[in-house]
Amino acid sequence: MxxxxxxxxxxxxxxxxxxxxxxxxxxxxxxxxxxxxxxxxxxxxxxxxxxxxxxxxxxxxxxxxxxxxxxxxxxxxxxxxxxxxxxxxxxxGLARLRAGRTERARRMGESLAAAGIPGAYEAACALAPNPELVSRTHFARFLVDSGHCASVGEVFGRYLKEGKPGYVPHDWxxxxxxxxxxxxxxxxxxxxxxxxxxxxxxxxxxxxxxxxxxxxxxxxxxxxxxxxxxxxxxxxxxxxxxxxxxxxxxxxxxxxxxxxxxxxxxxxxxxxxxxxxxxxxxxxxxxxxxxxxxxxxxxxxxxxxxxxxx
Known part of the structure; x- marks a missing residue:
């Protein structure tokens, strides 16, 4: 087994x-x-x-x-x-969780724009199946595709972990x-x-x-x-x-x-x-x-x- x-x-x-x-x-x-x-x-x-x-x-x-x-x-x-x-x-229950993801993603986009990376929210939405399912991974893929980082791991380390420019806390x-x-x-x-x-x-x-x-x-x-x-x-x-x-x-x-x-x-x-x-x-x-x-x-x-x- x-x-x-x-x-x-x-x-x-x-x-x-x-x-x-x-x-x-x-x-x-x-x-x-x-x-x-x-x-x-x-x-x-x-x-x-x-x-x-x-x-x-x-x-x-x-x-x-x-x-x-x-x-x-x-x-x-x-x-x-x-x-x-x-x-x-x-x-x-899952529908309520997904609704909360949308607001978090908007705030992440605003935070990254303030750090000199505009358009991240819109780009992440384009990579996600729908706006309710935008995640940090979609933001990370955009930052790799746009040349800001070489890998998804680098994105998380530089931008998306707590204390970094694109991190936004959320109550799940x-x-x-x-x-x-x-x-x-x-x-x-x-x-x-x-x-x-x-x-x-x-x-x-x-x-x-x-x-x-x-x-x-x-x-x-x-x-x-x-x-x-x-x-x-x-x-x-x-x-x-x-x-x-x-x-x-x-x-x-x-x-x-x-x-x-x-x-x-x-x-x-x-x-x-x-x-x-x-x-x-x-x-x-x-x-x-x-x-x-x-x-x-x-x-x-x-x-x-x-x-x-x-």
Whole structure:
């Protein structure tokens, strides 16, 4: 079960990724991914296309989302898996979050203009699927394309982190609200890439404690932004808090993401994978071999993907 090539964290053009959901599914299948989830930021618009493409390829699919949460003055991301994408409370909650993104983006554009970079808001909007989904990544791509920086990483370091000219704080969802939306829709919640947050050990412990108290089930242990020592640290945290372990590349775009789809190390052997919740479905699914073309027979695809519906 630990050796399953699961990639449960990726982004499409429905939020701040550069590829359509169907292209992500194809890349995941060719990379040997056996279980995939599209987890766009505060958005579910890509779910139907992602599931349809995965099913056509015989790729097991579980619905996903990455919800922005404010915790102790820091933006924290909570992943949701296996939920009903049409659940009203989840849909309405995410709509409110996206409305807040628009105002933040306008203020970021004003701040960058004051720093001598005019037109950033308009350019970022042109790169986003709609104004409600403009993110820092869209601003970063504009700054790279316009020659202000050589890479997205440089943009964040010079302009978009706290204390830099383009940084604008924002109040996202409360932790309890995000978990209530996910659980109400029948899903499972996980803390995304915990090593990325600038939290003291005391505040991080409080995050895990509150997450657990609200019924959170998992933490992303192996991911695109975790180094080997961090993987081991969060495997320990998973054990301490009785959480399942998730694995995801956080893939956004070719040449931009640190880890390609399906290219992560395995989870540590001592953790229990979050996909153990779907063991019955995965038991009958043969993982694809890297680069293998074509699709599994219709019955196999239905067994692998259909039982993960929701």
């Amino acid at each position: 630990h050796l399953l090539n699961a990639d449960l964290h990726s982004h499409s053009t429905a939020s701040d990724g550069s590829l359509e959901p169907a292209e992500l599914a194809r890349r995941a299948r060719e990379a040997g991914v056996a279980l995939w989830s599209l987890t766009d930021h505060d958005e579910l618009a890509g779910q139907a296309a992602a599931r349809a493409a995965a099913e056509a390829l015989g790729l097991a699919y579980v619905s996903g989302v990455e919800i922005s949460v404010s915790f102790a003055g820091e933006t924290v991301h909570i992943l949701g898996f296996g939920f009903d994408p049409g659940h009203p409370e989840l849909v309405q 969802a409360r932790l309890g609200d995000a978990l209530r939306w996910i659980h109400g829709a029948g899903g499972v919640a996980a803390i995304a890439h915990p090593a990325r947050y600038r939290l003291s050990p005391t505040v991080e412990y409080a995050l895990f404690s509150e997450f657990q108290a609200h019924g959170g089930r998992a933490v992303e242990v192996t991911c695109g932004s975790h180094f080997p020592d961090e993987v081991q640290r969060y495997a320990d945290m998973a054990a301490e808090f009785g959480l399942l372990a998730s694995r995801g590349s956080d893939f956004h775009a070719p040449g931009e993401s640190r880890v390609p789809l399906g290219a992560l190390p395995d989870l540590p052997a001592r953790v229990t994978p979050v996909w153990s919740l779907w063991a019955d479905t995965l038991a009958g699914h043969r993982p694809p071999r890297p680069g293998e073309p074509g699709r599994l027979p219709r019955a196999a695809a239905a067994a692998a993907a259909g039982a993960l519906a929701g």
